[in-house]
Amino acid sequence: MGQKGGGPDERPLAQPTPGTTVAGVIARAMTPPDGLPLDGPLAVAVSGGSDSLGLLLVLRDWAATRGITLHAVTVDHRLRPEAADEARFVARTAAEWAIPHDILTWDAGPAPTGNLPDQARRARYGLLTDWARDRGIAAIALGHTADDQAETLLMRLGRGAGIDGLSTMAARHVRDGVAFLRPALSLRREDLRNVLRAAGQTWVEDPSNDDDSYDRVRLRQAMPLLDELGLGVPALAMVSANLAQVRDALDHYTRAEAVRLVTQDAGGDILMPLDQWAALPPEIARRLLRAGLTHVAGPGYPPRGRALDQLMQALRAGRGQPLGGCLVQGTRNTLRITREPAAVAGLIARLTAEPASGPGAVWDGRWQLSGPFADTDEIRACGEAGLAAIPDWRVTGLPRATLMATPAVWRGDRLIAAPLAGFASDFNATLLRGLEDFDAAIRTH
Incomplete structure (x- = not known):
């Protein structure tokens, strides 16, 4: 017509x-x-x-x-x-x-x-x-x-x-x-x-x-x-537009605190000083926590409301818990947000052979692996089985839970590479969501 x-x-x-x-x-x-x-x-x-x-x-x-x-x-x-x-x-x-x-x-x-x-x-x-x-x-x-x-x-x-x-x-x-x-x-x-x-x-x-x-x-x-x-x-x-101005102001102060408090380690975890985070006004602390969950787990609909409030109470009481595909812990005055191993346990990326310098494949939306893949190789979580095959994984300095949720190359049941756990075998893992991308996680509306 x-x-x-x-x-x-x-x-x-x-x-x-x-x-x-x-x-x-x-x-x-x-x-x-x-x-x-x-x-x-x-x-x-x-x-x-x-x-x-x-x-x-x-x-x-x-x-x-x-x-x-x-x-x-x-x-x-x-x-x-x-x-x-x-x-x-x-x-x-x-x-x-x-x-x-x-x-x-x-x-x-x-x-x-x-x-x-x-x-x-x-x-x-x-x-x-x-x-x-x-x-x-x-x-x-x-x-x-x-x-x-x-x-x-x-x-x-x-x-x-x-x-x-x-x-x-x-x-x-x-x-x-x-x-x-x-x-x-x-x-x-x-x-x-x-x-x-x-x-x-x-x-x-x-x-x-x-x-x-x-x-x-x-x-x-x-x-x-x-x-x-x-x-x-x-x-x-x-009314909705007026409230949006309030939301934008809160996001502005959240970004400022993110610059001051948020860091990221080699395993992709988001870190904050627990005491300084807990001292923030509750709404800013809530927004920082939610942004960390979004940054680690990926875009979508982040946890809100009661679930987020319960997590904040647990952290202030010295406890951690999983939420939104992440594992959140507060130990040694560090608030750590890592990918929950259970959330990626069944995640598989199948590959085709490509040279070590090739672009590789994306896994969990935030890791890109490159290396000498074979046709039958798969990218799966490192998991318990992967760490059991790497006796010296502790030298990486990364927590066990963090490494369990990082990508590894598997050929059937045999571990070929786990770059983040110190077992590279000419494979590389590049983090696609760095700290420079954290600002985008703050504005999730």
């Missing part, structure tokens, strides 16, 4: 602001300093709903005027029978708009259990980042709007969330080297629907949007009443 009538630049906002248009708002959000300088193609994650499809249409024209290659990508979680048809609808629409499009599918297994929405969200970001890196795509735009922000604020308020949970969504963040942008955060959902209506373009209505067993649906149904009480989307968005 081609665009009809006025283009996106001519569409008025649902709540008009003098001198602004939908396309103008998005263009400003995509331009530095608000946006990111693009050094490669841009993609839009499109579900087929009005928000993401409207964003794709606006960014099609924006990218064309700047000579930027635009892609569209749809993730099919295979959780609803309609999802495959919706993905094909996006593919047809993108083809009509001359935009390359890919469909990514998630295999959740025969009967996924646990927090399925959280699993799907993690899987979606994982699929998108892998896809983007493979294609050299610099950034992926997401269709979140002010309505999403308001709904999220209310949902999190009901769960007793803190500053981070109640703050506005980040306009941009980076995961595994891929930038995610939200250029429509200041727009209403109706703004993007108006863009599509002007183009004669339909969109997909997710049937779950009418299922009032979901909290978000009930909040949407209650929004007209909240609006009458002065608690509509504009007011909620302003």
Whole structure:
């Protein structure tokens, strides 16, 4: 379906602001300093709903005027029978708009259990980042709007969330080297629907949007009443933005304390003087601890709330415990955050032969190994078995738990190399998340 009538630049906002248009708002959000300088193609994650499809249409024209290659990508979680048809609808629409499009599918297994929405969200970001890196795509735009922000604020308020949970969504963040942008955060959902209506373009209505067993649906149904009480989307968005300023100030002081207190050893562990960390204001101490967990375990959704508070209490009492894929200990006045051996016990990277000077393979998202691999070699955790084969591992000066969670090269059951444990055999392990990357772990919103 081609665009009809006025283009996106001519569409008025649902709540008009003098001198602004939908396309103008998005263009400003995509331009530095608000946006990111693009050094490669841009993609839009499109579900087929009005928000993401409207964003794709606006960014099609924006990218064309700047000579930027635009892609569209749809993730099919295979959780609803309609999802495959919706993905094909996006593919047809993108083809009509001359935009390359890919469909990514998630295999959740025969009967996924646990927090399925959280699993799907993690899987979606994982699929998108892998896809983007493979294609050299610099950034992926997401269709979140002010309505999403308001709904999220209310949902999190009901769960007793803190500053981070109640703050506005980040306009941009980076995961595994891929930038995610939200250029429509200041727009209403109706703004993007108006863009599509002007183009004669339909969109997909997710049937779950009418299922009032979901909290978000009930909040949407209650929004007209909240609006009458002065608690509509504009007011909620302003509150969220104000809280974001508070969050940013806390992050600023957290960064300053990180420069003062945080170090990293050869095993990739994050270290802080325990007494100085414990003397910090509780919120700054909490943020430093959470950032350390994120830095070691990798990006995602770091522990928050009660679990993090319990860990802080344990550390102040001289005890440690595992959390978020990490083992946190406080001994000899050192707060140490290491990768939990159990979290990587089953992690395997299979290799193909390459010269010792080759780029190697990445393991656990933070170690890159290079060396004279054989076709059948695997990178697995050093573990108990690896340390048992290295009698002098103690000369490294690294704790046992740290070394157990570091990468080793295995040929079947035989240890070929464990570079961090002092058994190299011409293999090298390079840490991909150094201390210079710690700042990114502080801002995880």
